[in-house]
Amino acid sequence: MTKSDWVIDILRDIRQFSEKNGMPELAEQLDDAIFVAAREIGAKLDAAGSSELGTGRARSRTGTVAEHEVH
Numbered sequence: 001m002t003k004s005d006w007v008i009d010i011l012r013d014i015r016q017f018s019e020k021n022g023m024p025e026l027a028e029q030l031d032d033a034i035f036v037a038a039r040e041i042g043a044k045l046d047a048a049g050s051s052e053l054g055t056g057r058a059r060s061r062t063g064t065v066a067e068h069e070v071h
Contacts, residue, residue: 004041008034 015030 002041002045004044007037007041011037 011030011034015027015034018024018026018030
C-alpha cells in the first residue's frame with residue numbers, strides 16, 4: 001500500500017454510494033476515475049524509482065470487482 005492509496009479508497013467509497021443511491025452514470029464515471037488514479041499513482045512510483053506497487057480496485061460495467069495492478 002502506498003501513501004497515495006487513500007485517493008483510490010475515497011473514489012471507491014463514492015462509487016459505492018452512487019451505485020446504492022441510483023446514480024449509475026456517476027458510478028460508471030467513477031470506475032474510470034479509479035482506474036486512471038491507480039495508473040497515475042503507479043506511474044509516479046515508477047518515475048520515482050520505487051519498487052512499491054500501487055493497486056487499484058475498479059468495478060467493471062457489470063458491477064463485479066476486478067484487480068488492476070499498476071507497475
